Amino acid sequence: MRILRYVRAGLLAAAVSAAMLLNACGEIPEQYAYDEEAPSLREAYADYFKVGAAINSWNLEDPESPEYKTIAKQFSVLTLENESKPENLHPEEDRYYFDKFDLFVDFCEDHDISPRGHTLLWHTQVPDWFFRDNGHDASAELVLSRIKEHVTTIVSRYKGRVKTWDVVNEVIGDDGPLRQSEWLRLVGDYDGDGDDYDYIETAFIAAHEADPDARLIINDYSLETSSSKAIRMYNAVKKMLDDGVPISGVGFQMHIGNGVDLDAMRENYRIISRLRDDYPEFVIEVTELDVNCYPWNAPPADVEVTKELLEQFSKTYTDVFTLFKELSEDGLLDSVVMWGLHDGVSWLNNGHSNYPMLITKELKLKPAFYDVIKLAE
Ligand code: 9MR
Numbered sequence: 001m002r003i004l005r006y007v008r009a010g011l012l013a014a015a016v017s018a019a020m021l022l023n024a025c026g027e028i029p030e031q032y033a034y035d036e037e038a039p040s041l042r043e044a045y046a047d048y049f050k051v052g053a054a055i056n057s058w059n060l061e062d063p064e065s066p067e068y069k070t071i072a073k074q075f076s077v078l079t080l081e082n083e084s085k086p087e088n089l090h091p092e093e094d095r096y097y098f099d100k101f102d103l104f105v106d107f108c109e110d111h112d113i114s115p116r117g118h119t120l121l122w123h124t125q126v127p128d129w130f131f132r133d134n135g136h137d138a139s140a141e142l143v144l145s146r147i148k149e150h151v152t153t154i155v156s157r158y159k160g161r162v163k164t165w166d167v168v169n170e171v172i173g174d175d176g177p178l179r180q181s182e183w184l185r186l187v188g189d190y191d192g193d194g195d196d197y198d199y200i201e202t203a204f205i206a207a208h209e210a211d212p213d214a215r216l217i218i219n220d221y222s223l224e225t226s227s228s229k230a231i232r233m234y235n236a237v238k239k240m241l242d243d244g245v246p247i248s249g250v251g252f253q254m255h256i257g258n259g260v261d262l263d264a265m266r267e268n269y270r271i272i273s274r275l276r277d278d279y280p281e282f283v284i285e286v287t288e289l290d291v292n293c294y295p296w297n298a299p300p301a302d303v304e305v306t307k308e309l310l311e312q313f314s315k316t317y318t319d320v321f322t323l324f325k326e327l328s329e330d331g332l333l334d335s336v337v338m339w340g341l342h343d344g345v346s347w348l349n350n351g352h353s354n355y356p357m358l359i360t361k362e363l364k365l366k367p368a369f370y371d372v373i374k375l376a377e
Helices: 002-024 066-074 099-110 140-157 182-187 198-210 227-242 262-277 307-329 367-376
Strands: 050-055 077-080 114-121 164-169 215-220 249-252 255-257 283-292 333-338
Touching: 050 066, 050 114, 077 099, 077 333, 099 114, 114 140, 114 198, 114 333, 140 182, 140 198, 164 198, 182 198, 198 215, 198 227, 215 227, 215 283, 227 262, 249 262, 255 307, 262 283, 262 307, 283 307, 307 333, 307 367
Parallel strands: 050 077, 050 333, 077 114, 114 164, 164 215, 215 249, 249 283, 255 283, 283 333
Antiparallel strands: none
């Protein structure tokens, strides 16, 4: 036990001195993300794409707080991390709670930031009432009419103000074509046309009718690393587009590991971008980028911030931003959102502290932040 503690302390000391070394060389200034002289991601990437983060409404309450100032300075697009999901916006069938989302949209308008709506439908963070009728399974008709009412009410409230919606989240299967969810189980192939996309189609059609100018996204994870999942996404979207369903683009969540195979990733983006062959306006968005520095399936322990990790981390971020620039130059990508404001609030801190964002938990800029800024120049 004691030996382990000494090993951990030694590694921590090594990590700290690695960070100090960088500063002592004068390469990395000690800056906070909200400092006036600090570089701004939104400014650096203005010619390529909007850059943003997932935040929470409590970050927007005090204009003097470091979080508020960081958000206003660094970002041109924002997502609410949890407060615009079905369980929060629409927890009971006849009750909506819009106050947090209203505050968020007002803040965005005051700061020339694009608000994203995340997410109209998901298999998780969704209240059970959608699927039940007097203690029994709801019929397909009832589920579809509830989807229509839910989507119409929310999208029409923010018509012209929230220009992009994640209409459905994580509906593609990890093995089969679609995820097995309550939506799928209860609605199935309702129109009898041979596919099971009916609940997804209903959501997109309702969103489009409520705001014909809104960008409507189908959002999912692992598209960048699993070509079979990217192909399943391509097939589903192609079929729906051919059937006239108004899908504007695919969201790549991009919850990635520390170290990427850029060529393989580029190929997976190409699979989705082939939708442009028939639908020239089709877009891609990056919706939830973060870099998990913790190996999958390893037992909980804090990430050791070694020199090697720092270098790999910077390389991972610059690799993916290199790809984003290419996609932007091809006219495919105009929005990149990171999933969290700083390390301290990332969802990846479960049971151990992680190092996934470009900004530390003290709101200091990391070396990788400066590398990403340099890449834009
Ligand atoms: O970051 C969100 C976390 O606070 C919630 O507990 C979690 C609930 O499942 O959802 C997280 O956000 C998810 C996003 O909405 C969809 N893609 C995966 C994200 C990380 O889990």
